Amino acid sequence: MLRDDLKQAQISAMKGGDKERLAAVRLILAKVKDRDIEQRTAGKEVADDDLVIDVLQKMAKQRRESITMFESGGRQELADKERGELTVIEEFLPKQMDEAETRAAIDAIKAEVGAAGLKDMGKVMAELKARHGAALDMGRASGWVKEALQ
CATH class of the missing domain: 1.10.1510.10 (Uncharacterised protein YqeY/AIM41, N-terminal domain)
Known part of the structure; x- marks a missing residue:
């Protein structure tokens, strides 16, 4: 603990x-x-x-x-x-995910939730935080999610 x-x-x-x-x-x-x-x-x-x-x-x-x-x-x-x-x-803090691991997680979640554009950014971010919140810098991750959804 x-x-x-x-x-x-x-x-x-x-x-x-x-x-x-x-x-x-x-x-x-x-x-x-x-x-x-x-x-x-x-x-x-x-x-x-x-x-x-x-x-x-x-x-x-x-x-x-x-x-x-x-x-x-x-x-x-x-x-x-x-x-x-x-x-x-x-x-x-738990070991933080690097950029490559984060981008791979974003792509996997994007495919699972069927995100098509920026309007689905909230869904992807919520799922990303639920799964990897402790191991991510959500500020940097949001930029990568936005980039992946464009």
């Missing part, structure tokens, strides 16, 4: 004296706890690993955006800090 892996990483970072890793893991655990609180009020039950993966994916996306902004603003030290956090976050 990912939550247990995160707690073990926190303990090993504390014992090893790795302050940067410890801070990143604590940040992840805090975000997961925030999401747990949100889930209590939402009433919709989500599997624990799915919840943690969703939190990690959002955190990774935020870090990538921040790195781009910091580098364009000439703040390399902040970009390096974000890059370090991103490395820790990506350790806990």
Whole structure:
């Protein structure tokens, strides 16, 4: 379970004296706890690993955006800090599908649902997310789906 892996990483970072890793893991655990609180009020039950993966994916996306902004603003030290956090976050994410695997999955789903044009993009995206959501960057995948449906 990912939550247990995160707690073990926190303990090993504390014992090893790795302050940067410890801070990143604590940040992840805090975000997961925030999401747990949100889930209590939402009433919709989500599997624990799915919840943690969703939190990690959002955190990774935020870090990538921040790195781009910091580098364009000439703040390399902040970009390096974000890059370090991103490395820790990506350790806990499932292996991401590469472009070739993603395009093959898109083609298979496109054939299964009988998608003919851009009007079927929603169907293809929904099925893609249902099957491979944890292993995909949906932002990049949407561009490839659009390209495949044109």
